[in-house]
Amino acid sequence: MRADARRNYEQLLAVASVVVTEEGADASLRDIARRAGVGLGTMYRHFPTREALFEALLRTGFDELAAKAGDLETAGSAGDALVSWLREFVACAHNYRGVIDSMVAAIEDPDSALHASCTTMKAAGARLLDRAQAEGSARGDIDGTDLYALGGALAWVGDQPALASRVDRLFALIAEAILIRQPTRP
CATH class of the missing domain: 1.10.357.10 (Tetracycline Repressor, domain 2)
Structure with a gap:
């Protein structure tokens, strides 16, 4: 995995951990991507579901x-x-x-x-x-x-x-x- 892709992956996981802990399993994936500073497409490339x-x-x-x-x-x-x-x-x-x-x-x-x-x-x-x-x-x-x-x-x-x-x-x-x-x- 490229360094920037790895960084995005790790940032998405870090943000998702916080958001899902706060909001639960129904947390918005769009919100997670936005808070991680990436587009929704990047989110779905790393986590298709x-x-x-x-x-x-x-x-x-x-x-x-x-x-x-x-x-x-x-x-x-x-x-x-x-x-x-x-x-x-x-x-x-x-x-x-x-x-x-x-x-x-x-x-x-x-x-x-x-x-x-x-x-x-x-x-x-x-x-x-x-x-x-x-x-x-x-x-x-x-x-x-x-x-x-x-x-x-x-x-x-x-x-x-x-x-x-x-x-x-x-x-x-x-x-x-x-x-x-x-x-x-x-």
């Missing part, structure tokens, strides 16, 4: 989540590692209001620009869940799809102004429902 822009925005966060899961696979308590990762997943998914619908749809659509990133991230969470189940600290009747859905649901709740204040409480309830309490020894 809204989904392609979301994929580029989310890829970094999802890659970080996958790497974090790798680190957590060998760290301390498997249950604590799972809850820590789930909390970060919810925060990452919530960073860009309204994108959770695209993330959920992308899992089922291999042609989606978001599919690979979402699948990799979902698999990383599933590995942490498997480890916690093997250790006996997580319920055995849930799977990676359930975990992804629960994280997505919490991110969606955070997108709802009337419910956003309840996210931490609901997160605690869901974490408690996933984990199995080990009896304390006398």
Whole structure:
């Protein structure tokens, strides 16, 4: 990629990150291009669809989540590692209001620009869940799809102004429902 094209790409991503965080997934692509100082044609050359822009925005966060899961696979308590990762997943998914619908749809659509990133991230969470189940600290009747859905649901709740204040409480309830309490020894 030419240096000026690379600069435009990076500027579009930086501006899109701010605009989508502020305005949500329905943010105007025309506004993003204008604020980035490029024409709409340049925007569409780099990101032919809204989904392609979301994929580029989310890829970094999802890659970080996958790497974090790798680190957590060998760290301390498997249950604590799972809850820590789930909390970060919810925060990452919530960073860009309204994108959770695209993330959920992308899992089922291999042609989606978001599919690979979402699948990799979902698999990383599933590995942490498997480890916690093997250790006996997580319920055995849930799977990676359930975990992804629960994280997505919490991110969606955070997108709802009337419910956003309840996210931490609901997160605690869901974490408690996933984990199995080990009896304390006398």
